[in-house]
Amino acid sequence: MGSNPGKNTYLDQVVAQQAALEDDLRTRKPTPPAFAAPAPAPGGAPAPRGPMTKRSDRVGPTPQGAGPGPVEVRVTGFWRWRTVLVPPNAFVVHTRRGRGEPMHIGLGVSFGFNPATDSYLVVPGAMQTILINAYCICSELQGVLVQGYVQWIIEDFGTAYRKLDFSDNDDPMRLVNIQLREQAEAAIKDKVSTMGVRDVLSDKQPIIEELTARLRAVAEGAGDGASDGHGDRGLGLRIVTVQIKEAVVSSSTLWENLQKPYRSEQSQIARLAELAAQEVISARETTAHRAAEERRIENERELAELRARNEAARFDRETTEQLRRTTREHDDQRAVADLAQETALHALRLEREQHAEQAENLRRRQELERQEVDGELALATARLHAEHKGKLLSLERDRIRVTNANQQNAANIQSRLVGELPEIVARLPKPAELKSYQIGGDLAAVSALLTQISGVVEAWSAAKVSGTNGSGQAGPSE
Numbered sequence: 288m289g290s291n292p293g294k295n296t297y298l299d300q301v302v303a304q305q306a307a308l309e310d311d312l313r314t315r316k317p318t319p320p321a322f323a324a325p326a327p328a329p330g331g332a333p334a335p336r337g338p339m340t341k342r343s344d345r346v347g348p349t350p351q352g353a354g355p356g357p358v359e360v361r362v363t364g365f366w367r368w369r370t371v372l373v374p375p376n377a378f379v380v381h382t383r384r385g386r387g388e389p390m391h392i393g394l395g396v397s398f399g400f401n402p403a404t405d406s407y408l409v410v411p412g413a414m415q416t417i418l419i420n421a422y423c424i425c426s427e428l429q430g431v432l433v434q435g436y437v438q439w440i441i442e443d444f445g446t447a448y449r450k451l452d453f454s455d456n457d458d459p460m461r462l463v464n465i466q467l468r469e470q471a472e473a474a475i476k477d478k479v480s481t482m483g484v485r486d487v488l489s490d491k492q493p494i495i496e497e498l499t500a501r502l503r504a505v506a507e508g509a510g511d512g513a514s515d516g517h518g519d520r521g522l523g524l525r526i527v528t529v530q531i532k533e534a535v536v537s538s539s540t541l542w543e544n545l546q547k548p549y550r551s552e553q554s555q556i557a558r559l560a561e562l563a564a565q566e567v568i569s570a571r572e573t574t575a576h577r578a579a580e581e582r583r584i585e586n587e588r589e590l591a592e593l594r595a596r597n598e599a600a601r602f603d604r605e606t607t608e609q610l611r612r613t614t615r616e617h618d619d620q621r622a623v624a625d626l627a628q629e630t631a632l633h634a635l636r637l638e639r640e641q642h643a644e645q646a647e648n649l650r651r652r653q654e655l656e657r658q659e660v661d662g663e664l665a666l667a668t669a670r671l672h673a674e675h676k677g678k679l680l681s682l683e684r685d686r687i688r689v690t691n692a693n694q695q696n697a698a699n700i701q702s703r704l705v706g707e708l709p710e711i712v713a714r715l716p717k718p719a720e721l722k723s724y725q726i727g728g729d730l731a732a733v734s735a736l737l738t739q740i741s742g743v744v745e746a747w748s749a750a751k752v753s754g755t756n757g758s759g760q761a762g763p764s765e
Contacts, residue, residue, distance in 0.1 A: 358410070370397065376411070378394055379394075394444070410447075417436060417437045418436050419434065431487050434532045435498070435533075437467060437498075442525035445523065470501065488536070495530065
């Protein structure tokens with residue numbers, strides 16, 4: 288609530304929100320500027336007629352429903368051969384001069400149109416929403432604002448266009464919505480006048496039921512005999528839903544008084560809860576303080592005992608440490624003496640071991656030198672023995688060669704000479720001149736020639752044998 292007791296701020300807010308919502312729900316479409324009539328020329332003379340004026344005279348006035356409005360209808364063609372294209376979510380009725388029944392009627396029906404003889408009406412087929420602000424007087428003679436909304440659609444357009452006024456080009460549903468809003472506000476006021484303020488604020492279902500029943504009776508009719516075509520079909524509309532959004536008391540003083548019992552009760556409950564909480568908190572604080580004091584005393588006692596135990600333990604530790612240090616000093620002195628003795632013994636042992644190691648090294652060095660001398664001696668003996676064997680083998684080979692040479696006879700020498708004859712011939716000097724002899728049929732000359740060749744060969748063989756014997760005799764002397 289506001290600070291001004293004579294003003295109901297909440298009521299003002301609800302009304303402002305309702306106005307804003309109604310403005311948002313209203314469909315706005317730009318309206319092209321109409322062609323103004325040509326102004327008369329000065330002096331009363333008629334103004335010059337432009338091309339648009341001549342076209343309007345030739346085509347005729349704009350038919351009903353073809354102008355700007357909430358339904359986008361497209362008209363194509365020209366003059367008498369026009370076609371009206373209706374959106375699929377819009378109702379249309381097309382009538383022609385001289386016919387008692389419409390040419391076309393239905394949802395989203397497009398048709399051919401002759402401006403001279405035809406007329407049509409286009410109405411939106413979408414669901415409509417009516418916002419209601421009913422200022423009512425309840426049974427306690429107090430003002431109450433009831434805010435709600437009604438949603439309806441066209442169910443039977445053949446009945447609706449005959450009974451309802453859709454002649455507004457800018458908003459064909461405006462008059463219908465105003466009529467239904469007035470009926471809804473009247474029904475709400477009748478029902479609220481029989482109810483109390485608390486009933487209106489706490490239970491809105493009776494208002495919804497009463498409003499739904501009255502609106503359906505008006506919009507949809509009784510329905511008796513509707514199947515055979517003789518029943519009351521109402522206005523050809525169908526009520527989709529009826530809802531009550533808010534109910535507000537107009538008087539700010541009454542609204543505060545209505546809230547005071549609950550607020551006082553809640554304040555009492557809150558105060559009692561606060562006192563109970565304070566009692567619980569106080570008791571818990573006392574208990575906590577006592578427990579804290581007991582813990583403090585107990586902690587001090589435990590700290591005193593702990594200090595005493597720590598002092599005793601510290602004295603025991605100091606005494607034990609002093610005794611340990613004294614014992615450790617004596618042990619260290621004894622250990623130093625023992626260590627000095629062990630060091631001396633170890634030095635003597637090391638010296639003895641060094642002497643023994645030196646003697647052993649000397650013995651090993653002498654043994655190594657002896658082995659080296661023995662090895663050199665054995666190597667020299669083996670070398671001399673090998674040289675002696677080599678000389679013996681050489682003498683034996685020379686002896687065998689001499690023996691073989693001595694054992695050669697004239698036949699062996701001649702065969703070898705024949706085998707080595709190509710080599711001998713190759714080693715002979717080249718002749719300076721060539722002499723040829725003609726051998727005739729005298730066999731005596733041939734045999735004399737062969738005798739000469741044999742003599743040359745034998746002489747060469749004897750010279751070779753003598754040279755071999757000379758070398759064989761000289762070998763053993765060496």
